[in-house]
Amino acid sequence: MNSADFVLRARQLVKDYRRGRAVDGVDLEIKAGERVGLLGPNGAGKTTTLLMCLGVVRPNGGSVEILGHPMPRGRYAAMERVGFVAGYLPLPERMKVDEYLVMFARLYGLRNPRAVAQHGLERFGVAHLSRAMGTELSSGQKTLIGVVKASLHRPRLMVLDEPTASLDPEVALRVRTGLRELSESDGTALLVTSHNMVEVERLCDRVVFLSAGRVVADGRADEIAQQFGREDLEGVFLHLAEVRDAARDASRDAARDVDRLATEAS
């Protein structure tokens, strides 16, 4: 496959924090128009991986290329074709929805920011929120406005960090439907992290499972479930969380044994 077919290529990403290694040699490739779910228990390294891919956090090792632009050097050029949504980020206070969207349309360098913002709101069925203050919106509405913001410039890749966290199923479905339509109509590739396994199964073509900073599975949802001998992704998720907890307990026991032996020796 030609490298031009990939919107994202991350190789051997490593990130060390003071508390330890958060990401340990992650490889991640996303083709144009592909929808990929990045899953894993808390602390698996999902958000750190996303932030390294976006050039916001600098990796200790490895490389990232977005649409042929090496990161972080090519970040500004790459971001012209990348959108980012995080379910946990609020909309800025003291700004109306349309003002917020126009600001981002300008940051993306779009020519007709007001028309683009209005079109984005209509596309996701939230044009009536145009004059609302960001603080007046429900969680679901904020997420939808976040998706509108990230899609204003028709990105080739949209990165979504827990986009439907704390949303009720009806709103989550609207977000998912909107994202699927966006991906199909514009050929936008999606990279989604989520703790909602059903959502990922329904939205994504491919799933990458992270555990303790490493890729432990990469494939279609049913293939991964089969690989781990589980019924579905939720079973795989619970299994990996158990493995992580067991490893943590074993390491704590080992440390305790070392302390005990040291005490006995002295």
Add this chain to the structure above:
Amino acid sequence: MTELTYTGVPASVLRIAAIATRHAYVLKRSPHRLFDVVMWPVVDTMLFGSIGVFASRSAHGAAQVPLYLLAGIVLWHVVYQAQIALSTGFLEETWSRNLLNLFTTPTREWEYMAGVALFGLVKLAVGVGAVAVIAWTVYSFQITSLGFGLLPVVVLLMAIGMAISLFVIGLVLRFGSGAEALAWGILFGIMPISGVFYPVSALPWLIRPLARILPTTHTFVVGQTLARGEPMPWGELGIALGTTAVLVVLAFGYASWMLRVFRERGYVTRYS
């Protein structure tokens, strides 16, 4: 059965001690708060002490005191408004947790800073304008009486204010919201030793060498000379320009270094 409370000690004493201890922990683990506790008394003492020394010296003439004070306060607001506009512009993004959204757009750091500075100029014009109008209408002091020499003074003071705000932004990037107090307080640590309201000779002799390396000191000397109706002190203006240039280079270097640390250590997650 075990006694659950100390006998003989009123429960209120225990509760008061518990609350006081809780605040002792806060101060112990937030050393920047000592800045508030210690700095203001030091600033007040040095500022009013030096104004008193200046006013009491007959050599300067009592009539010059209001001139120094009024010229000082108007020009001081140029530094203050420039600094506060840029610092709070950036802090607004941290308060509204908008940094990650901005970092994931094609916006370059200098473009962002230029945007904040552009609107900062509007705030500066309003703030300094208000001070200048009051000085004129209430105290008959016209800052424009300094003539065209006022122009380089204002430009230098704006550059100094913006450079100091870059240090504040660097500190916030590195130390998080704990460093925010500096946004409001840092300039007031510099003000008394810069001879804003009096000549440097009114400062305690120990402080004078420190005052002479600050660009603010030399810029205010230029402003005060012009306010007295004397010709432009070109030598002093040259020193002000040179020291300001050094400050600006250091400020850019520090902010860039802290931005690199911010990216390397993943501090952006503090604001997400």
